[in-house]
Amino acid sequence: MLFERIAIVDENFDYQEDMYVGISGNLITYISKEAPSDALREHYYQTYDGKGKVLMPGFVNAHGHSPMSLMRGYGENLPLQRWLNELVFPFEDQLDGEAVYNGTLLSMAESIRYGITSTSDMYFWVDDMVRAITTSGAKANIARAVTHFGGDVYQLPSFIEQRDSILMYHGFDEGRILIDASVHAEYTNSDESVKAVVEQCRDHDLIMHIHLSETENEVNECIERRGGKTPVEYFDSLGLFDGPVLAAHSVWLTDNDYQILKSKNVTVASNPISNLKLVSGICDVKKLMDNGIRVAIGTDSSTSNNSLDFFEEIKTFALLAKLKSGDPAFMTPKQALYAATRAGALAQGRKTSGLIKEGYRADLIVVDTDVPNMQPSHNMLNNLVYSACGKDVCLTMVDGRVLYQDGEYKTIDIEKVMYDTNAAKDRILAKL
Numbered sequence: 001m002l003f004e005r006i007a008i009v010d011e012n013f014d015y016q017e018d019m020y021v022g023i024s025g026n027l028i029t030y031i032s033k034e035a036p037s038d039a040l041r042e043h044y045y046q047t048y049d050g051k052g053k054v055l056m057p058g059f060v061n062a063h064g065h066s067p068m069s070l071m072r073g074y075g076e077n078l079p080l081q082r083w084l085n086e087l088v089f090p091f092e093d094q095l096d097g098e099a100v101y102n103g104t105l106l107s108m109a110e111s112i113r114y115g116i117t118s119t120s121d122m123y124f125w126v127d128d129m130v131r132a133i134t135t136s137g138a139k140a141n142i143a144r145a146v147t148h149f150g151g152d153v154y155q156l157p158s159f160i161e162q163r164d165s166i167l168m169y170h171g172f173d174e175g176r177i178l179i180d181a182s183v184h185a186e187y188t189n190s191d192e193s194v195k196a197v198v199e200q201c202r203d204h205d206l207i208m209h210i211h212l213s214e215t216e217n218e219v220n221e222c223i224e225r226r227g228g229k230t231p232v233e234y235f236d237s238l239g240l241f242d243g244p245v246l247a248a249h250s251v252w253l254t255d256n257d258y259q260i261l262k263s264k265n266v267t268v269a270s271n272p273i274s275n276l277k278l279v280s281g282i283c284d285v286k287k288l289m290d291n292g293i294r295v296a297i298g299t300d301s302s303t304s305n306n307s308l309d310f311f312e313e314i315k316t317f318a319l320l321a322k323l324k325s326g327d328p329a330f331m332t333p334k335q336a337l338y339a340a341t342r343a344g345a346l347a348q349g350r351k352t353s354g355l356i357k358e359g360y361r362a363d364l365i366v367v368d369t370d371v372p373n374m375q376p377s378h379n380m381l382n383n384l385v386y387s388a389c390g391k392d393v394c395l396t397m398v399d400g401r402v403l404y405q406d407g408e409y410k411t412i413d414i415e416k417v418m419y420d421t422n423a424a425k426d427r428i429l430a431k432l
């Protein structure tokens with residue numbers, strides 16, 4: 001495909017108008033102000049009129065739980081522990097593979113609609129998640145999180161499923177599916193399980209995806225339980241940060257925690273809307289960035305968000321960063337868009353994704369700017385961060401393949417997915 005006379009967010013996150021961008025196979029192969037030669041144009045065989053559109057890297061949702069779309073809007077306005085114990089956990093006990101498949105596929109449909117091309121996903125029933133994500137054509141790093149409350153770690157269903165998922169699916173679907181290792185959180189694990197997962201992570205050269213210091217309570221209880229150590233210090237003492245780590249939340253950090261995250265090159269996945277909804281607190285993104293810590297953006301689940309509209313997430317991320325820092329000049333739109341795209345791709349170990357650059361993967365979206373909420377434009381990057389909404393996305397491409405365009409899904413039977421997901425929800429509720 002050849003995008004003609006289209007505005008782009010370039011590899012430096014500068015805005016450029018009237019560009020030509022060519023896609024061959026799964027790669028970006030041409031970027032220029034000049035139109036390609038006639039011979040080359042023929043090679044691209046299909047053209048896209050870029051008038052009134054912006055081409056930008058696809059969003060990377062750096063922390064999600066896709067099957068939880070089944071519980072969207074289920075049990076609102078309850079304190080966290082009551083919501084989990086009385087509603088979420090009993091519902092999850094009744095899940096089956098079909099429900100997980102449909103919930104994941106619904107989340108993929110919503111993600112693709114809103115410009116998310118890859119997700120760092122943490123849940124269980126990995127076979128069914130993989131089946132749904134490969135059907136959609138999107139990318140995902142999937143983590144089967146381990147929890148341990150007693151017994152032999154190596155016999156835990158969560159540990160066994162994590163090991164099997166690594167062996168079966170790491171690099172699956174031409175690399176679109178990657179498997180991450182995962183310790184669910186400090187409060188759901190023991191020294192033995194953390195050590196076992198760290199070992200498994202190193203053996204297979206994987207990324208570690210964890211929940212970290214999400215609530216004040218979690219940190220205080222950890223300090224009591226782990227001999228005065230914060231969750232960051234505790235994980236550090238067990239070597240968890242000695243390889244690449246994606247740490248969701250990281251809201252409640254001490255000065256020493258920041259130093260550890262910085263020295264170990266940890267990426268933080270900030271989940272601003274989920275943190276607001278669950279009243280977890282506000283991540284200090286400025287302090288993270290001032291310390292040189294990479295920050296990506298996640299939605300968390302549709303149960304605690306309740307949307308995968310990534311433009312909502314970016315705007316909330318930037319607004320909360322301003323509020324927390326007390327500095328309205330922080331952050332630039334470039335920083336916000338980088339966090340939404342390239343930072344997430346790097347956190348997933350997808351080094352040649354997340355930028356519009358020749359030789360990089362064609363994981364791209366087109367945003368319609370010929371709509372009232374995007375006009376006029378003094379600075380289109382500002383409009384992308386603060387004025388755009390998910391429904392302005394008019395094309396989503398992953399590895400050069402168009403998955404969504406102008407209201408039409410190319411890989412997903414959307415009516416069937418919505419019907420089947422509702423049927424799964426009703427089937428589960430009937431058992432409760």
Ligand SMILES: [Zn+2]
Pocket residue numbers: 063064065211248300301
């Ligand atoms: Zn989470």
